[in-house]
Amino acid sequence: MKPNQSIRVSHMLRGIEDPVLIISSDKLIVLNANRKAIDTLTNGKASQLRGLPLQSAYGGERLEAFPKPLPAAFLLPVSQNGNIALINFRVSPLKIEGKKYWLAIGRKVEQAEELQKRLQDLEQEKSLQQMKVQFMSMTSHEFRTPLTAISSAMDLLEARLELDGQLSSFHRLQLRKMADEIFQLNSMLDEVLALSRMAGNNWEPDRKAVAPEQIIEALRYQYFSQRKDERSLLLSVEGEPRPILADRDQLAKVFTNLISNAFKYSTQKNPSVKLSYKKKKLVITFRDHGIGIPESDLPYLFTSFYRGSNVDGIEGTGLGLSIVKTFVESNRGTISVSSGVNEGTTFTLVFEDFADAI
Template sequence: MVMKMNRNSIRWRLPASYGVIALLAALSLGSVMLLVLRNYYARQEREYLLGNAIALQPILVQVMQSDPPEGLLQDQITAIAFLSQVQIRLLDSNENVIADSGIPDSNQAVAVAGGPAWDIPFFGSESASGPANGSEKRMSEKRMSIVIYSEETSDRMLFRKEIPYSGPAPQPDVILPVSASPYGYVFVERSQSDPARRSSQVANIPLTASDGSLLGELEFSNGPSYGADIIGSVTRAWLLASVFAVVIAALAGWFASKSVTRPVLALEKATRQMEQGDLHARVDLREERQEEFLSLANSFNGMAAQVEQTISTLREFVADAAHELHTPLTALLANIELAHDEKNASTRTRYLSRAQEQGQRLEVLVQNLLDLSRIEAAESKSMFAPVDLLQLAHEVGEQFASRAEQANRLFSMKLPEERVAVQGSETQLRQIAINLLENALKFTPAGGWISLHLEHALDQVTLTVSDSGIGIPPDDLPHLFERFHRGRNASEYPGNGLGLAIVKAIVEAHQGNVAVQSEPMRGTSIAVSLPVA
């Protein structure tokens, strides 16, 4: 039978549970990882801004104290902002903006390599209109100038560097595009970096004059977002890995659910077979590796066997009881009817006496059947307690010694001197001795002998009842302990064939065994062995 796939089935819920667990684990780990990365790169970005601000601080203090010409601070701030790829704002002591580089553009400059150097002031060394000391300065040695101009306005110089040069004069106009990126600048026509991807960190440091007065404040912001690309790549990889982990976990849950539901379905199938009347149905999980399922299958099979045995016993009991009850009940009804129609008082009394005998026979038969059913159902095992078998055998033996003497039979007992205890029901153990001695007394003719022997050896005790009676035919021995079975040579004796069946059931309930030795006309010996408590 196939289990329906619905939201309440293990086949659906187990993969879903695996997937949810994998998703939660991936979300937790990914969140922690991204948080750590963000904090790390945020710290790096702030240290970058703060380090540049600290390095620029003394230079700007010097420039601001030297009364720079208009526009010089803006040009210098713009050049430094391009080189460091940050936005720089210079504020006065009243927090008014003196210079603002703005957010660096990704394509804002060109580099020009020229011929003999000319004087261009930078970083306060000289003014923009001429030499700082009022005299024109010319260099006697050959130099090459590398100048970076703004792409928007070619007259706006961002950077200049003069280097000694001894070779032939280079071309006067060698132009190289310079494109900015969050990590510096590259020599390409257009940068592919995203200029909008900037750090949110801000670094502020005060600008203090030599006399301790506050000149203003230097603010670095919108610096390179070092971790943006890495965090983005990690995030995409994490999302992909999370999806992959959820899928793998769901597949693992699916296969796990199959291994879980397979034995469950086998149990369900066997249960339904038993429900439909197939009491032979069993669960075969010999290939199952899970010890718990093997234990469950063994328990189920044991229960099924017990149910089958109980049902079979009940069916046999009903059939046998119906058969055995039918004869005395028919005789009882017949005698009652005859007594009802009989006019003669003595004859009517005889019919009623016969009816009474049949009624007593029915009573004994019903009582024996009830006793047998209770024993086979193991109702009394919970009441087991240590029983002194020596005292029990002595009491029953004394009772039957008197009856044997009255019936002209020789009765003997051989009992040990020490106490012998077994775990069981005293009432049932007493019934074993009574049933065996009853049969011995019934089937032993006058002048014969009966013996009761109790022997203790190692971990078991044996109760043996022997007689010199009529014996049991060999053909009847295999069926001796079956319910309602009576030997061919016992038809002339009263009985219902339940005495030895009760003995067998009690012995098995006490984890013992029973053995029989008999020969026709030479007597019978029945030995019951029980484990010592």
């Protein structure tokens, strides 16, 4: 090959991590080889490879010429540190300035012992993964039981104080604070439980006809009413409501997270949710007027454990939006976000699978 051709070929060889040979089409001379091929076939001795005929084996005492014609694939036994390995080369034609060469790219053939070891490693990793999933699930459920008992006791206490005429504004404020903290803990446990199901591939949706506005209305009453800051969730519906096909539990977790974030990251105005029923799709927008999200954070917003650069001092695990995106997409929806620092944030969900269209 001409000097400029050699330079081009050398650049190409350096860009491939597997063993690569450039072989002449007539006499099967190894014209060039990358460093991986030299190390693998001749233990780093380029003089025993380049410029010589392709051999039927490398690393042994006796070298035999490779039979012609060159097949589309061939195996080369290689002796390395007293062990024999097989390199499987795939051959394809290569043309440089009208002249034909053979490009052979190799990959080590794993022996039965190596395959068995890899299988054992995979089985062990799978077992550890299952143990992690089971532990996360068990822990979440174990924490939820006492939290439910505490919540029930608080409701009874509030009812009794009110019945006895002793429910002062101080008592009401403290009970609301406790309720808020319990809600935050339950939300965190929901995230951990969802993450464990996702890790165990146990989160496929059970899609049935659901009414999103009813889910949001129930969440607003159960979790986002009687707040200590006296803010409330504004809900508006545009168009004729129609049920969509979705997993009710997953949809509830999506809505809970987005509504909770809207309250968490804003302090003055009321967050809002708008459902727009169009002919072929449902568009749901969650909007707040809070601290917003820096532009540099937006590409990573749905990444697990990622938190915005301007949320110091605000509790959170960084898991919520990752789970939200997974659940939205598993229900064949899309999610997008628009935001600016101190300009608020808007999340937009779009679902196109109406139940009455199936």
